[in-house]
Amino acid sequence: MALLPAAWRVLPDEPPAGAGRFDLPGGVLLGPGSGLVLFGVTQAQVAGFAALSAWGNLAVAVVAIALFLRRTVRVAHPFVPPALFTNRVYRVAVVGAFLAMAVNLGGLVFVPLLVVDVNGLSPGAGALVMIPAGSPSRSSRR
Numbered sequence: 001m002a003l004l005p006a007a008w009r010v011l012p013d014e015p016p017a018g019a020g021r022f023d024l025p026g027g028v029l030l031g032p033g034s035g036l037v038l039f040g041v042t043q044a045q046v047a048g049f050a051a052l053s054a055w056g057n058l059a060v061a062v063v064a065i066a067l068f069l070r071r072t073v074r075v076a077h078p079f080v081p082p083a084l085f086t087n088r089v090y091r092v093a094v095v096g097a098f099l100a101m102a103v104n105l106g107g108l109v110f111v112p113l114l115v116v117d118v119n120g121l122s123p124g125a126g127a128l129v130m131i132p133a134g135s136p137s138r139s140s141r142r
Contacts, residue, residue, distance in 0.1 A: 026071050026079030035066030 022093040040057030047053055084090050116126035 021077050023071070023075060023077055023079040026068060026075070029064050029068035029071060030079060033061050033068055036061035036064065 036057045040061055043051060043057055044054035053136060068079070072082060087094050112130055115121060116123055117130050119126075119129075121129065129138055
């Protein structure tokens, strides 16, 4: 809040050259579509993969993402311009970010689950086992 007056003073009043309209319906379709994929997978883990809540969320997600993709190819200024994916550097960056987040997810979620479930430890004992992973190593203290 304190920086808003400075931002209004420094930022230009006119929109950038070549800026089109913001595709709000595209964003509205993409947000729930991607969110419901994650929620459906979470429901499948909690309630089981045969649960109606899991499949219902995944079905609504597929419909929302399909409508988003349909809108993306039909409007003049889509929420995610398809031309971005013709840029090789952009594609490599997206794949690299995805792989980095997958590794991060593995370290933060799957390793503790492995420690607790496979070794039969309580969550508290599993947390104690994981503490050395977050502490600085001896060689980094030199």
